[in-house]
Amino acid sequence: MAVINKANKANYAKSRQSFLCLLIWLVFSLSLQAAVLEEDRADVLYHSYDGGGMKIDGPAILLRKKASESVALSAYYYVDTISSASVDVLSTASAYSEERQEGQLGIEYLHDKTTMALSIRQSDEDDYLANSVNFNVSHDTFGDLTNLSLGLAFSDNEIRRNGDDLFEEQSQQYRIRAGISQILTKNLSIALNIESVADEGYLNNPYRTVRYIDSSVPAGVGYQSEVYPNTRNSFSTKLSASYYLPYRAALFLHYRHFSDSWKIDANDIELSYRHPFGKTVELELKVRYYQQTQASFYSDLFSHQNAQNFLARDKELSDFDDLTLGLGVTYLIPKQFSISDWRSEVSLQWDYITFNYNNFRDPTAEAALGEEPLYGFSAHVIRAFFSVYF
């Protein structure tokens, strides 16, 4: 037995040495060609989300232009027009509508094989203002077979409550991420990305309530505000693979695992397939499955008022799964119909998402308290956009 252990140890040491050699060369090998910035482009998009009593739509614009061979500038503007009568809003409040605007400005600097990107972002709505800054650095190495990246982000958020001028809360979010992408064969590349997110401050939704059994009132149910912890830390790992099929088509696979300090564990897996027809049409099919466990302080119905320190009945913190089926078509506009001979294309993408909640009951249903049917809904998500490369 001792001999076997010794042999195993020797094999382990050998394989560990090979693994170390591979990693070191991935990180530090010299490369031979300079990288280039991505091409200039402009995208104009209309987006729409319709499901679960919520309708959200609006435009978005993305511009990207090289100022020189080593500097590129980008700007992004996005609008959400929201009208909500979702199940949790209807059970304790009335339908509302609001608008959210988001703007981003970014600069990218390329030096040899290293790209540095800095962006600032603001998201503004009646009761929520988020300002964030984001920095990424990526480096091509190992004969450009490997790309390493590292990123940091900080967001400062101001939370208000409509109809209550005295309410004002703050929260901050810190993100750190790293990634490695690797060409494995002439047709296959893979990527591993990790990201840690830490939140602190006021993390509740200021409008949402939990429900509890209250025998002192005729309805038998009472409501109180949600109480969340003031911190949340999470860690995500995503593994992706892209494969070129011999008849010129592409297959993409993504798997992500997520866990956080609120005891939520989640997994999602996505498979998509892109297939060109002739020189002008591309078809894309997608299927994605997501599943999560519930937060440790979530309950659909608490046994009494102030049942525990932290209280939540947000369905996004409950145990649920969702399935997305997606279809996309891109039409590459022939050059003779393009502006100034610029290459351009028009795309339409449609996603159908079904959500199934395993511990969130529909409080609007006619049934005894705590015995209502489990909630579920479906949503249609549409993106129509025009892209031009100049």
Added chain:
Amino acid sequence: MLTNYFTRALFIAFSTSLLALTGCAQPIEPWVKPYERQNLADPIMRTNRHPIANMHIAHVYEARESARGAEGTGGGGCGCN
């Protein structure tokens, strides 16, 4: 609070760099040459072919699901509940 999650992220992110200090005797050559990468360079292979659409779908999922991070699209706070 920068607790275990950040420690884990930092450890994985920098461990490869620390390994370089140990040195290595047998270099590995890049095995896919630049002239063999035309398939991977084909526009249909670009995961970020439609960045504006990717940003939208990432936002939709972040608003409806608890998982966040590692999407590859940046991310950031919003009151999108």
